[in-house]
Amino acid sequence: MGDDQPGRPPVIELRQAGLRYPGPPPFTALDGCDLTVHQGEFVTVVGPSGAGKSTFLNIVGLLDIPTRGSYLLDGFDTVNLRDRDRTALRGQRIGFVFQSFHLLPHRTAVENVALALVYNGTPRKARGDLARQALLRVGLGHRVEALPTTLSGGERQRVAIARALVGGPSLLLCDEPTGNLDTATADTILGLLEDLNQAGMTVLVITHDTAVAQRGCRTLTIRDGKMTERVKE
Numbered sequence: 561m562g563d564d565q566p567g568r569p570p571v572i573e574l575r576q577a578g579l580r581y582p583g584p585p586p587f588t589a590l591d592g593c594d595l596t597v598h599q600g601e602f603v604t605v606v607g608p609s610g611a612g613k614s615t616f617l618n619i620v621g622l623l624d625i626p627t628r629g630s631y632l633l634d635g636f637d638t639v640n641l642r643d644r645d646r647t648a649l650r651g652q653r654i655g656f657v658f659q660s661f662h663l664l665p666h667r668t669a670v671e672n673v674a675l676a677l678v679y680n681g682t683p684r685k686a687r688g689d690l691a692r693q694a695l696l697r698v699g700l701g702h703r704v705e706a707l708p709t710t711l712s713g714g715e716r717q718r719v720a721i722a723r724a725l726v727g728g729p730s731l732l733l734c735d736e737p738t739g740n741l742d743t744a745t746a747d748t749i750l751g752l753l754e755d756l757n758q759a760g761m762t763v764l765v766i767t768h769d770t771a772v773a774q775r776g777c778r779t780l781t782i783r784d785g786k787m788t789e790r791v792k793e
């Protein structure tokens with residue numbers, strides 16, 4: 561799926577990737593997944609509960625290793641990496657956005673974002689400025705010193721998106737990014753993800769919400785561990 565974009569380098573390349581949990585009893589949660597996502601694509605992934613979406617996210621996010629097949633991220637073969645190299649690749653190249661924000665409540669917005677730079681070797685002095693720039697990019701330049709408890713749900717998710725972006729990832733991996741937001745706020749967050757995508761970011765959104773899924777340029781469906789794609793007209 562998705563090999564028709566010459567010129568743009570692939571970010572995600574899954575070849576017959578699968579994951580079988582050992583059990584007991586053993587269970588195949590993802591089976592024979594073939595997928596190429598190129599730089600600058602906006603891809604959504606849907607599927608019913610238990611279909612294998614989290615399993616897929618964990619593999620693409622380098623949180624889990626496929627038990628069969630291969631996974632190249634930015635051309636790097638990830639399956640045979642040592643744990644610490646996989647962790648480093650994840651930190652450098654993937655920005656995660658979750659449904660429930662995962663912000664530290666006693667740290668300001670700028671501190672929450674700057675924390676993402678602690679483990680990737682960014683010098684301490686540079687972290688604050690980079691974090692402010694990331695907050696500016698998501699429209700929160702006026703709330704950099706705010707504590708998460710004083711921010712709305714949409715603003716908290718903007719902080720989380722700034723935190724995901726600040727390290728300059730090649731992939732923004734979003735797990736139900738609007739699941740905790742009302743419809744209007746969800747719409748603005750999706751608009752922000754679209755703006756970032758327009759500016760070149762590769763975005764992958766996992767959702768159970770078909771309205772959210774329609775915002776993607778490509779929508780993949782996972783059902784019973786199998787991935788399919790319906791090509792848009």
Ligand SMILES: Nc1ncnc2c1ncn2[C@@H]1O[C@H](COP(=O)(O)OP(=O)(O)OP(=O)(O)O)[C@@H](O)[C@H]1O
Nearest residue numbers: 581583587589607608609610611612613614615616
């Ligand atoms: N550690 C595990 N061992 C065995 N089976 C597992 C394990 N983790 C998940 N599964 C099973 O794999 C299947 C896919 O799970 P997964 O969490 O990927 O689904 P999902 O699509 O993310 O569901 P939801 O939308 O409810 O979060 C499910 O049937 C689940 O019960």
